Amino acid sequence: MIKKLLVFLTAVLSLCAGSPDYIQVMDRSDLNIATPSLKNRKIEKIRLVNGLSVYLVSDPDTDQSAAALAVNAGSWNDPKNFPGMAHFLEHMLFMGNKAYPDENEFFNFVSDHAGSVNAYTSSDRTVYMFSINNDALTGALDRFSHFFIDPLFSQKAVNKELFVVDQEHEKNIENDHWRLYMISKEIGNQNHPNAKFSTGNSKTLSKIPEKTMRNWFENNYSANLMHLVVYSSKPMDELKALVVEKFSPIPNRALDRLYIDQPLTSAETKKTITYIKPIKKINQVLIEFELPKEFASDDSKSAKLVAYALRRGQKNSLEQVLVKKGLIEKLDVLTEKVGTHHILFQIEIDLTEKGLSEVESVLQLSFESIEQLKKGGIPSYLFDEMQKMASLEYMYQQREDAFSFVRSYAHHMIDEPLSTFPQNTILASQNSPEKVQKILQFLSLNNAQIYILSDPKNFSVLLDKKEKWMQANYTTKELSSKQLTKIRPKKVSNELRIAPPNPFMPTNLQLITLEKTGPFILVDDQMGRIYLMQDDKFLTPEVSIHLHILSPYLKEDTKSLTLADIFLEHVNQILDPILTSAQSANLSANFSVDRNRFNINIEGFSEKAPLLIEEILKEITHTYPSKETFLQFKDLLEKKYANAEKELPIKQAMGILSSILLSDQKTPQEHLKALSQVTYDDYLEFQNRIFRKTFIEGFLAGNLTIKEAEDIWTDVRHLIGYHSYNKNSQQERKIYTLNSDNGPYKMQYSTDSSGTGVILAIDLGSFSFKNRASQEILSSVIQDSFFNELRTKQKTGYIVYAFPLEKDKRLFLNFAVQSSTHEPQDLLYRYELFLETFIHQLPEEVAPERFENIRQNQIVKLQNAMKNLSIKATTLDKLAFEYQDLQWMEKRIRGLQELTYKEFQAFVTRVLSKDNRKRLGVLMKGKQPDDAFIYEEVNANKLVDIGEYTSAEENDELVVDDDANSCGAANCLQ
Numbered sequence: 001m002i003k004k005l006l007v008f009l010t011a012v013l014s015l016c017a018g019s020p021d022y023i024q025v026m027d028r029s030d031l032n033i034a035t036p037s038l039k040n041r042k043i044e045k046i047r048l049v050n051g052l053s054v055y056l057v058s059d060p061d062t063d064q065s066a067a068a069l070a071v072n073a074g075s076w077n078d079p080k081n082f083p084g085m086a087h088f089l090e091h092m093l094f095m096g097n098k099a100y101p102d103e104n105e106f107f108n109f110v111s112d113h114a115g116s117v118n119a120y121t122s123s124d125r126t127v128y129m130f131s132i133n134n135d136a137l138t139g140a141l142d143r144f145s146h147f148f149i150d151p152l153f154s155q156k157a158v159n160k161e162l163f164v165v166d167q168e169h170e171k172n173i174e175n176d177h178w179r180l181y182m183i184s185k186e187i188g189n190q191n192h193p194n195a196k197f198s199t200g201n202s203k204t205l206s207k208i209p210e211k212t213m214r215n216w217f218e219n220n221y222s223a224n225l226m227h228l229v230v231y232s233s234k235p236m237d238e239l240k241a242l243v244v245e246k247f248s249p250i251p252n253r254a255l256d257r258l259y260i261d262q263p264l265t266s267a268e269t270k271k272t273i274t275y276i277k278p279i280k281k282i283n284q285v286l287i288e289f290e291l292p293k294e295f296a297s298d299d300s301k302s303a304k305l306v307a308y309a310l311r312r313g314q315k316n317s318l319e320q321v322l323v324k325k326g327l328i329e330k331l332d333v334l335t336e337k338v339g340t341h342h343i344l345f346q347i348e349i350d351l352t353e354k355g356l357s358e359v360e361s362v363l364q365l366s367f368e369s370i371e372q373l374k375k376g377g378i379p380s381y382l383f384d385e386m387q388k389m390a391s392l393e394y395m396y397q398q399r400e401d402a403f404s405f406v407r408s409y410a411h412h413m414i415d416e417p418l419s420t421f422p423q424n425t426i427l428a429s430q431n432s433p434e435k436v437q438k439i440l441q442f443l444s445l446n447n448a449q450i451y452i453l454s455d456p457k458n459f460s461v462l463l464d465k466k467e468k469w470m471q472a473n474y475t476t477k478e479l480s481s482k483q484l485t486k487i488r489p490k491k492v493s494n495e496l497r498i499a500p501p502n503p504f505m506p507t508n509l510q511l512i513t514l515e516k517t518g519p520f521i522l523v524d525d526q527m528g529r530i531y532l533m534q535d536d537k538f539l540t541p542e543v544s545i546h547l548h549i550l551s552p553y554l555k556e557d558t559k560s561l562t563l564a565d566i567f568l569e570h571v572n573q574i575l576d577p578i579l580t581s582a583q584s585a586n587l588s589a590n591f592s593v594d595r596n597r598f599n600i601n602i603e604g605f606s607e608k609a610p611l612l613i614e615e616i617l618k619e620i621t622h623t624y625p626s627k628e629t630f631l632q633f634k635d636l637l638e639k640k641y642a643n644a645e646k647e648l649p650i651k652q653a654m655g656i657l658s659s660i661l662l663s664d665q666k667t668p669q670e671h672l673k674a675l676s677q678v679t680y681d682d683y684l685e686f687q688n689r690i691f692r693k694t695f696i697e698g699f700l701a702g703n704l705t706i707k708e709a710e711d712i713w714t715d716v717r718h719l720i721g722y723h724s725y726n727k728n729s730q731q732e733r734k735i736y737t738l739n740s741d742n743g744p745y746k747m748q749y750s751t752d753s754s755g756t757g758v759i760l761a762i763d764l765g766s767f768s769f770k771n772r773a774s775q776e777i778l779s780s781v782i783q784d785s786f787f788n789e790l791r792t793k794q795k796t797g798y799i800v801y802a803f804p805l806e807k808d809k810r811l812f813l814n815f816a817v818q819s820s821t822h823e824p825q826d827l828l829y830r831y832e833l834f835l836e837t838f839i840h841q842l843p844e845e846v847a848p849e850r851f852e853n854i855r856q857n858q859i860v861k862l863q864n865a866m867k868n869l870s871i872k873a874t875t876l877d878k879l880a881f882e883y884q885d886l887q888w889m890e891k892r893i894r895g896l897q898e899l900t901y902k903e904f905q906a907f908v909t910r911v912l913s914k915d916n917r918k919r920l921g922v923l924m925k926g927k928q929p930d931d932a933f934i935y936e937e938v939n940a941n942k943l944v945d946i947g948e949y950t951s952a953e954e955n956d957e958l959v960v961d962d963d964a965n966s967c968g969a970a971n972c973l974q
Contacts (some may be wrong), residue, residue, distance in 0.1 A: 021244045022046040022054075029423040034395045036539040037061065042236050045418050046243075050252040051224030053418045054243055055409060058236040059399075063864025064115070065137040065232035066402035067144060068129035068410035072227070072257050073220040075198035076123050076339065082208055084200010085216055087121040088165055092213070093128070094119070095157035098150040099142075103157055104788050106130075106143045111784045112850065114857040115140070116403050123194060124258060124339040127410050131403035133857050134233045138242060141230070145246040148221060153213050160792055166202040167798035170820040171648060172470070174754055176278045176453060179472040180286070183276060184451075186467050187269055187476055192262040194338070197469050222253035227413035229406040257340075264342050265290045269449040269476065271484070275461045277473040278453045280643040283351040285359065286451040287366060288344055289443055291335075296343040297415075299429035301386075302436045303345055306443070307333045308386050309378045309499065310347075310369055313580025316497030318369040320577055324495075326628060327355035327362050329636055330576075340415055345443060352632050356458050360486040365496075367445060368489040372496055374440045381501050383431040385584065390426050392506065392605070393586055396540045398868035445479075445488055504585035504612065506605040509541040512705050519699070519876055519886060522706070523713055526724040528696035531880055532709045535702045535869055543609045543702035544873035545602040547716065548881060550695040552725055553686065554596045556664045556733070562637075562674040563686040564593040569633040570687075574623050578615050587612055594664060595733050595882075597697075598690070603870055606703035610712055617719040621691055627680045637675055644668035649757030649924040650799055650818035656749065657759055657814075657922050661807060663734040693725040697881050701873035735808045737918075738763050744919035746828065753926040758827040759816045763918035764911045767809035769895030774907035775811050776896070777854050779804040781846050782838065786815060789834050796822050796830065813911070823934055824923035831921075835912050842908060851901050859896050862889060 025045040033041065041059040048054065078085045094117075095103045110117050115132035128147065132140045172178040185195050197204060228247060232239055278284075295303050310318060311333040319331040329350040336344045347366055349355075355362055412425045456463050456473075463473040479487070512534065519533040535542075554564060571591050572579075579589055587604035589612060600616065602609055625633065644655065645668055659665045696716055700709050738745070764775055783802040791800035797819035805812040815831050822830075838845065846854075866872035879888045910916060928934060938946060 020049070021248060022048050022240070025053075025418050028419040029421065031391075031394050031423050031426065033397065035397060037537060038397070038399060044236055044240065045421070046240065047418065048223065048244060048248050050248055050250055051222075051254075052226045052228060052247055052250060052252075053413065054247070055227075055229045055413060055418070055421065056236065056239050056243065057229070057231040057405075058234060058239055059231065060233050060235075062134070062231065062233050062399070062402055063861075063867050064131050064402045065134050065140075065230075065234070066129065066131035066406040067137075067141060067228065067230045068127060068406035069144070069148070069229075070125050070127045070227045070410040070414055071148075071221055072125055072225040072414050074122050074124045074126050075196060076193040076260065077220050077258055078193070078196050078198070078200075079216065080196075082200075082212070082216075083197035083204045084165065085205070085208070085213070086126060086220070087199050088161065088205050088208070089213065089217060090119050090121045090126050090128070091161040091165060092153055092157060093147040093151050095161060096152045096154065097146040098152065099146040101152060103160075103792065104784065106140075107787070108784055109136070109143060110140060111780060112854055112857065113140070114780070114854075114861040118407075121198070123198070125411065125414050127407065129403065129407045129410065131401070131406075133860050136857075137232050137234065141242060141246045145250065148223075148226070148247075148250045151217065153210050153217075155210060158208070158210065158213070160795060162202055162205055163795040164791065164798055165200055165205065167820055169199050169201040169469075170755065171798055171818060172199070174279045174646070174648075176280055176282060179279070179467070179470045180276060180451060180453065182470045183274065183467050183472055183474050184288075187266060187274060189263050189266045192260060192264055194264050201469070218253065220255065222255040223247075223250040224252050225255055225257065226250065227410055227418075229409045229413065231402045231406050260339075260341070263290055264338060264344075265449065270447055271445060271449075271479050272476050273450045273452055273479060273483075274474055274476045275456060275459060275463060276451060276453045277456055277463055280646050281455075281639040282453055282643070283353075283356050283458070284451075284453040285349040285351060285362065286453075287347040287349075287363070288449050288451065289346075289447050291343045291345055291439065291442060293341050293343075295435070295439065296337060296341050298435065299424055300432040300435055301428035302432055303335045303343060303439055305378060305383055305386060305428070305431075305436060306373065306439050307335050307345065308584075309373060309382050311580070312382065312385075312499035312502070312584055313577045313582070314497065314499040315577045316495060317499065317577065318366060318496065319580075321493065321495045322349075322355075322362060322365060323573065323576070325361075326352055326632060327358055328352060329632075337415075345439075351454075353635055354632075356454060359452070360483060363450070363487045364489060365493060367487065368492050369496055370440060370443045371489040372492040372498065374437070375492065376498060377433060378436055379498060380431060382499065383428070385502055385505060387428055387431075388505070389584065389586055390428075392509070394426055396509070396542065396605075398538060398540055398542070398870065401867060445484065450479075499581075502581055502585055504582040504587050504608045506541070506585060506607045508607045509605070511539060511541060512703055515706050519701075519880070522700070522709055527694075527717055527721045528698065528713075530696070530698040530700065530709070530713055531876075532704065532706065533699070533701040533873065533876065534704065538869045538872075540869065541606050541703045542604060542869060543602065543606040543700070543704055544870045545600075545609060545613070545701070545712075546699045546873065546877040547600040547602075547613075548597040548697040549600075549691065549720060550597050550697065550725060550727060550730055551690050552596075552693055552729070553689045554593060554598060556596070556731065558666045558670045558674040559678065559682075560686075561593070561664065561666055562671050562678060563683060564598075565637055565671070566630070566633050566678070566683055567598075567687060567690065568593060569636060570625050570629075571620050573625075573629075573633075574619050575616060578612070578619070582608070582612050589616060596664075596730055610708060610715070613712055614715050614719075617715060621719055624684065624687060630680050630683055634675060634678070638672065641668040641671045641675065645751060646753055648799075648818055649751055649753055649755050649926045650759065650816055651757070652749070652751055652753070653757040653759045653922040653924040654816070656747070656924075657761055657920070660747075660920070660922075661736050661761070661812075663736075691720050691722065693723045694721055695725040695727045695730075696721060699873060699877035699880055701876070702869055733808065735810050737810065738920060740918060743917035744921070746921040746923055748824065748923045748925070751924055751926045754928075755818060755820045755926050756822060756824050756827065756928075757816070757818050757924040757926075758824050758831075758921060759814055760828065760831050760919060760921045761805075762813045762815075762911065762916065763920075764811035764813055765918075767806070767811060769891050770899050770903060771811060771907065772806065772892060773855075773858075773895040773899045774904050775804050775806070775813065776858050777846075777851065777899075777904060778908055779813060780854050780858065781850075782813070785838060785845060786834060789837075790817055790830060794830065796827060820929065821932065823928075824925050828921050828923065836914075839909060839912050842905065846904075846908075848901050851904060855896055855899065859893055862893050862896070865889070
């Protein structure tokens, strides 16, 4: 009977499909897009006959196409004897297949067509993705689909990628987030596959036979476990036909999804504190609960609502009460799904020095805030806010880049039936006070495990354990009865309040009547220059506002820049209740200092943007920190600057290079020195003067009438524009230029971080639009060649890249490697050898046909660069005030259009040959492994200590028995 029913259902589904190649899946999602610029987007859902689920988006206006495929198999599927198998296989699928055996085929094809490639492995899924110019999608999908049809797993590729995976693990060892994650696995439930070493390294993976890898692939990768998203400008029928053709050959092995009926965490870690020694200077507390499994797939999203209620911005929130007491720097509350069937509830807290000594008080207030919600419940308006914003953000979405779109959708498709996707991922089904109360009852100290990342000296604890793979020092202690008494909530503090209704929630989403097209000057006088661009293309009820406040007191010397950093900390702290409340209503504000300017950037729904700007300006001009708060800011920045010296060596080298090239960039060491000398009076004088004289630049874009823009200008001028500052007297940022007669140069540094980081900056000369075009094409080609040579072939490191830089009309080409096996000077020599070979092979590397293909693809990329309001406004703001030329992009396109192959060849030869001596290498040497292959420098006097003279008779041990492990000369030389 069951067999007959299955046959009947298959027949019905096939009839519904209208095609024997796929089944049409009815779209049961009620979500709608109201953005007019996306009105031509069409969506269809199909399931191929091999069981592969497909989400198709046909968008004739997209600038690029993209695809992502998620496999419902990840690190939890790893075999016990080969931890890291899933992650390693993710790497191997890029390394050639029967249809395209060249290891670099996919990377080169995508790069030549202005695209991007990436992949990642998580607990129960692995996601592969790429983007590419529209006309190259067919070729890209053919190459992409063969990842899953006929991968090669050649031993040669295995040996190469094994080193890459090992280097990837090495770079994570001194990352505090990774160390916490690995310790949580080690103290968690050892019967759950989450306890495995998920990334793997050379020790766990080096002896994998090719057959074992192929068997694992066939036992875990099947079309019925795959979820594909394709986003393209192609018509829907053509897109469906293409997907059917390319992906139907993927075998359906009828595999079951992995289901684990075990908790992630161990019962023994409840009511414990795990103390962890961090690499960086941090003082963090994490309160974590593993919620019952039912809440991992809870359509009401009650856990998310509880987190929202605890973190919603307001003056009497848990975060603000703790900040006012001087106990914390910041706090966040979040939920994290781990796989499909597990969910963690987390409270993350960054402590001040005072908070370190009163950590029990911090924990007690955290549990009091939960107790408050238990007693009073969560008001329905908070659920309504959360639900409304989720709906509005989908409804009025801007066109995001295709790469990000497919990445996100493929990841989440695994967790929801295709028919309703993405509705259940985005919206809650209902408000369930019963489920909320059940969660709140569960969030008790009895179910919590607490982590503290801080120097163990602060807590007088002995760290008696060492995590196996990261070698992180930690210990886990049961909470004493004294600690339990201090932490348990006794009554709810009178200072804590449940968040009131959000004043920034949008109520009017009407689009304005267009009054003027294109960007135009709204204000141009001695106080400022303001552009307005009403949105006539994207047509969303949103704004992108950029304000730059120029001041003679924002100088480029280190002391001024350090004072500006303190001011930024002050601004973010005093505005935090407002900003987090606005952020919940999809209205964000960010602040920065550069080019002698204090910058304010506002993004989001337009209606309440003027209110947010007014609130920001009032606070930053009338509120000053106390001396105690000022000292907390100094302590926070001292840790920030000190921690910059504990980043990966390549990141440190990049920071040094930036401080050399740009006059307004300083090193962490320079900031630390200046910070130690800054007094409270220095700061008060700085803040008093910063807005005394100003010139205000602004680019206002989006759903704003001329009257609304004028009102914003009036507020800005009234609150900040006390006295005008002659912009012409502003000190312009300068860029460092090497003399052409000398060089090349290198600067050597050392760090306590592990590994080596080397960056080589080549000055390509002054700006012209043809030079910029040549730089663009060259970087597109050379980054793939550099990656293939230095990472894939020479195996120097995991992080290997080349990238172009254009700063203040000066052009550079940079090369960077982070390595745990090679010394700085060795890497630098390899860079130069690569460049010599590249120039010699330029006609083969970039033949005229490839040059033309890349040139055309770069033109298309620039023509379609402004894909949404935020990107367009940010770009035009930069052109208006940094380049002072709104036609800059058109000129760049023209530079590409007019560039000839001969001119490109001449440019490459001129800038990359050794005739161009304008090169600066920044070499950062860190700690090396004990077994590192490093030449030790010796002199003649030391030779006697490292060796001895021997006679021929004494060298018998060097004679090899021909019958034991012998090899012929030819074989030995291979």
